[in-house]
Amino acid sequence: MLIRYKKTYEKIAMGLLSFMPNEKDVKKLMNTIKDYETNDQYQLFLWKQDDVVGIIGIEILANNSILIKHLSVNPSFRNQGIATSIYEEIQKMYKNYTFQFTDEIKSFIEHCNIGINTL
Numbered sequence: 241m242l243i244r245y246k247k248t249y250e251k252i253a254m255g256l257l258s259f260m261p262n263e264k265d266v267k268k269l270m271n272t273i274k275d276y277e278t279n280d281q282y283q284l285f286l287w288k289q290d291d292v293v294g295i296i297g298i299e300i301l302a303n304n305s306i307l308i309k310h311l312s313v314n315p316s317f318r319n320q321g322i323a324t325s326i327y328e329e330i331q332k333m334y335k336n337y338t339f340q341f342t343d344e345i346k347s348f349i350e351h352c353n354i355g356i357n358t359l
């Protein structure tokens with residue numbers, strides 16, 4: 241299930257975010273976490289089964305639109321449909337919104353053919 245990020249999850253969140261191609265630099269990663277902690281428009285959620293194994297970060301834009309900025313799953317748990325479940329849960333949570341994606345996330349969404357409710 242999706243749970244909202246809180247500070248106690250900082251290390252696991254940074255570990256998961258570091259798998260994103262644009263979050264390899266530690267300074268960049270720390271700024272990213274800070275953005276999610278301080279900016280109300282930025283929301284971070286963790287995917288928890290027994291452990292936390294995935295993460296999704298979104299930015300709430302104008303006009304009921306959401307940009308998915310981060311989506312990542314622990315390598316030991318990939319190809320089990322977890323990222324797909326994370327995206328489907330976010331769509332349910334923000335069901336009146338349209339979705340936009342960064343280029344790398346768009347490629348995943350298109351590959352899995354799950355991009356309903358998008359612009």
Ligand SMILES: CC(C)(COP(=O)(O)OP(=O)(O)OC[C@H]1O[C@@H](n2cnc3c(N)ncnc32)[C@H](O)[C@@H]1OP(=O)(O)O)[C@@H](O)C(=O)NCCC(=O)NCCS
Nearest residue numbers: 259311312313318319320321322323324344345347348351
């Ligand atoms: C991308 C990612 C989140 C997918 O997580 P996952 O839980 O394994 O995804 P699912 O099990 O729901 O889907 C797996 C499918 O996505 C495909 N896929 C994985 N990464 C992809 C990408 N960057 N672009 C397109 N397709 C991708 C897999 O090949 C697989 O396809 P198949 O079912 O046809 O074999 C995971 O690989 C990851 O964390 N990557 C590093 C972070 C990253 O690059 N994020 C940006 C892209 S979302």
